[in-house]
Amino acid sequence: xxxxxxxxxxxxxxxxxxxxxxxxxxxxxxxxxxxxxxxxxxxxxxxxxxxxxxxxxxxxxxxxxxxxxxxxxxxxxxxxxxxxxxxxxxxxxxxxxxxxxxxxxxxxxxxxxxxxxxxxxxxxxxxxxxxxxxxxxxxxxxxxxxxxxxxxxxxxxxxxxxxxxxxxxxxxxxxxxxxxxxxxxxxxxxxxxxxxxxxxxxxxxxxxxxxxxxxxxxxxxxxxxxxxxxxxxxxxxxxxxxxxxxxxxxxxxxxxxxxxxxxxxxxxxxxxxxxxxxxxxxxxxxxxxxxxxxxxxxxxxxxxxxxxxxxxxxxxxxxxxxxxxxxxxxxxxxxxxxxxxxxxxxxxxxxxxxxxxxxxxxxxxxxxxxxxxxxxxxxxxxxxxxxxxxxxxxxxxxxxxxxxxxxxxxxxxxxxxxxxxxxxxxxxxxxxxxxxxxxxxxxxxxxxxxxxxxxxxxxxxxxxxxxxxxxxxxxxxxxxxxxxxxxxxxxxxxxxxxxxxxxxxxxxxxxxx
Numbered sequence: 001x002x003x004x005x006x007x008x009x010x011x012x013x014x015x016x017x018x019x020x021x022x023x024x025x026x027x028x029x030x031x032x033x034x035x036x037x038x039x040x041x042x043x044x045x046x047x048x049x050x051x052x053x054x055x056x057x058x059x060x061x062x063x064x065x066x067x068x069x070x071x072x073x074x075x076x077x078x079x080x081x082x083x084x085x086x087x088x089x090x091x092x093x094x095x096x097x098x099x100x101x102x103x104x105x106x107x108x109x110x111x112x113x114x115x116x117x118x119x120x121x122x123x124x125x126x127x128x129x130x131x132x133x134x135x136x137x138x139x140x141x142x143x144x145x146x147x148x149x150x151x152x153x154x155x156x157x158x159x160x161x162x163x164x165x166x167x168x169x170x171x172x173x174x175x176x177x178x179x180x181x182x183x184x185x186x187x188x189x190x191x192x193x194x195x196x197x198x199x200x201x202x203x204x205x206x207x208x209x210x211x212x213x214x215x216x217x218x219x220x221x222x223x224x225x226x227x228x229x230x231x232x233x234x235x236x237x238x239x240x241x242x243x244x245x246x247x248x249x250x251x252x253x254x255x256x257x258x259x260x261x262x263x264x265x266x267x268x269x270x271x272x273x274x275x276x277x278x279x280x281x282x283x284x285x286x287x288x289x290x291x292x293x294x295x296x297x298x299x300x301x302x303x304x305x306x307x308x309x310x311x312x313x314x315x316x317x318x319x320x321x322x323x324x325x326x327x328x329x330x331x332x333x334x335x336x337x338x339x340x341x342x343x344x345x346x347x348x349x350x351x352x353x354x355x356x357x358x359x360x361x362x363x364x365x366x367x368x369x370x371x372x373x374x375x376x377x378x379x380x381x382x383x384x385x386x387x388x389x390x391x392x393x394x395x396x397x398x399x400x401x402x403x404x405x406x407x408x409x410x411x412x413x414x415x416x417x418x419x420x421x422x423x424x425x426x427x428x429x430x431x432x433x434x435x436x437x438x439x440x441x442x443x444x445x446x447x448x449x450x451x452x453x454x455x456x457x458x459x460x461x462x463x464x465x466x467x468x469x470x471x472x473x474x475x476x477x478x479x480x481x482x483x484x485x486x487x488x489x490x491x492x493x494x495x496x497x498x499x500x501x502x503x504x505x506x507x508x509x510x511x512x513x
Contacts, residue, residue, distance in 0.1 A: 076124075076133060077130055078377060078378065078381055079123070079133075079373075081378065083120060083123060084378070086116040086119050086371040087116075087371035089116055089371075090367050091405070109360070109363060112367065113366055113368075117366060117370030117371055118370075120370050133374075133377060137370050139318075139325065140407075140409075140410065141369040141370075142324055142325045143328075143329060144365060145365070146328070146333055146336075147186075147188060147304075148188055148361060148465050149332075149358050150296075150332040150333065150336040151189045151192050153339045153340050154192075154296035154297045154335065154336070154339040156293075156347075156351050156353045157290045157296070157340075158291065158293045158347060159289040159290055159344075159346075159347035160193065160196070161200070161283075161288075161289070162174065162285070163279045163283045163286070164285060165276055165277070166203065166276030168270045168272075169266075171198075171269055175214065176258070176262060178191075179218050179221065179223075181193075182223040182229055183223055183229040184226070184229075186230070186301065186304075187218065187223035187229060188465050189301065190218050190223070191215075191470050192473075194214075196351050196477070198214055199474065199477060204274055204275060205275060205276050208480050209265075211474045211479060212482065213265045215458060215461075215467050216261055216495075217262070219458065219464060220458035220467070221254070224246070224254045224450070225251060226247060228304065229246075230408075230457070231408065232403075232411075232412030232453035232454060233412075234304065235413050236412070236416065236433075236446075238309045239309075239427060239428075239433045240434050241446070242434065242437065242438075253451055257499060261495075261496070264499075289344060289350070290346075292344065293343055293347070299335050303327075303332055306326075306331065307326065352476070352477055354476060356472070357475075361469050365462075369407070372406055372407065375406060376414065379411070379414055380417070384421055386418075387419065390418065390422065392510075393510075395418075396452045396504055397504070398415060399412065399449045399452040399453050400452035401456065401459075403456040403459070404458075404463045406462075407464075408457040408463055411453060412449060412453035419446070420432065420433070420436050422445070444507075452500075456500065458492065459492045460487065460492065
């Protein structure tokens with residue numbers, strides 16, 4: 001872990017405080033009815049007022065990474081298109097390495113991640129004379145790894161034993177409960193807490209699809225109801241989206257989507273005729289060991305809100321000391337250490353705890369965050385330049401598809417900025433964000449972006465923070481999981497994509513509602 005953090009700091013240098021210029025993206029008032037015109041116009045004026053344009057370039061989320069999605073000016077000059085090649089290469093290596101040169105890949109993947117990351121970083125720093133994208137990458141990565149590592153270690157100290165037989169019905173119940181809980185302890189927290197008990201429940205009948213549906217539901221779709229649930233939604237909350245807005249406007253999409261995915265899982269699981277062991281007579285249905293680790297989990301979740309954009313009294317370390325992390329990340333890394341040294345040893349042993357999953361995630365995502373900056377910059381620029389012509393459906397599919405292959409948190413913020421620009425509003429103004437979220441004309445854009453960012457994060461292993469972690473934990477426990485492309489081709493496209501098409505047809509095509 002120390003090596004990873006040192007690599008980030010050496011790669012990016014010292015971060016600098018940047019002020020964000022408010023954007024005026026055109027005149028769109030004619031699209032708004034008279035009942036909401038004044039609110040949106042007032043918000044637009046506020047967005048143009050410099051006093052509300054503070055960005056705190058490290059607006060992280062629950063693992064989220066405030067990408068600085070305010071257009072390419074906030075990132076410096078636009079990179080050439082070919083600079084996206086290292087990002088494509090690292091995805092190809094993740095997809096092919098474990099299949100075609102597994103031994104070599106297992107021993108050398110950190111070198112590939114660092115090497116490709118250095119290619120992009122060197123071009124930005126020495127050719128483009130722009131360190132901003134790498135500063136963003138450092139802040140995003142440190143926020144990401146702080147949350148994932150701390151929850152991985154803290155949740156591993158809790159041994160959850162479910163003393164029931166692994167059946168399709170019991171699996172559906174566990175997946176649904178874990179999905180609901182994800183809204184209170186984040187998808188990462190719920191995934192880390194339940195993945196091992198879920199695998200034990202299905203001992204003797206555990207297959208790759210069990211892990212895949214766990215990622216679909218617990219690590220992604222399940223956390224769509226609150227800002228705590230998934231990183232993109234917390235970014236929206238930091239920008240001004242009311243806390244309960246997500247539940248109010250998403251539950252009636254979340255519930256049928258979750259039910260439909262569970263139904264598909266039930267059908268597939270019912271065809272699995274292998275049996276898990278019978279429950280042990282006399283033992284509790286659900287028992288916990290190492291419950292003191294829940295204290296560390298709670299501290300991590302509370303620390304998510306320790307952000308200068310949430311509480312004015314929280315010091316902004318970026319402004320004070322020009323470092324790419326905040327009080328939140330310091331707390332999370334401290335908790336990770338304390339959770340490990342104070343964990344119940346028996347619980348850790350029963351969970352077969354080791355550091356390999358977080359090591360793999362840490363090195364690979366270090367390369368991913370560095371190499372994906374050109375793609376995010378180019379996408380942000382395209383979205384802002386073409387916002388006028390983008391419909392609700394375009395925002396849904398654009399946010400969704402890119403959330404599946406890029407990190408879904410910065411993708412959410414890029415498209416939120418573009419959608420607000422469509423109405424002449426600035427994402428850096430909390431008042432404008434509130435007006436955007438509450439206007440009858442624009443609320444559907446925020447809903448489409450929110451749903452797509454969370455749901456489509458399940459389309460690949462790298463779409464959302466816990467996806468790859470769940471895969472790594474399963475593999476560390478000897479469970480077969482699909483390859484990178486196998487996951488997409490065999491599962492996410494034929495199973496998730498039709499569900500998302502139905503959501504589009506009902507809510508965003510304009511043909512039904």
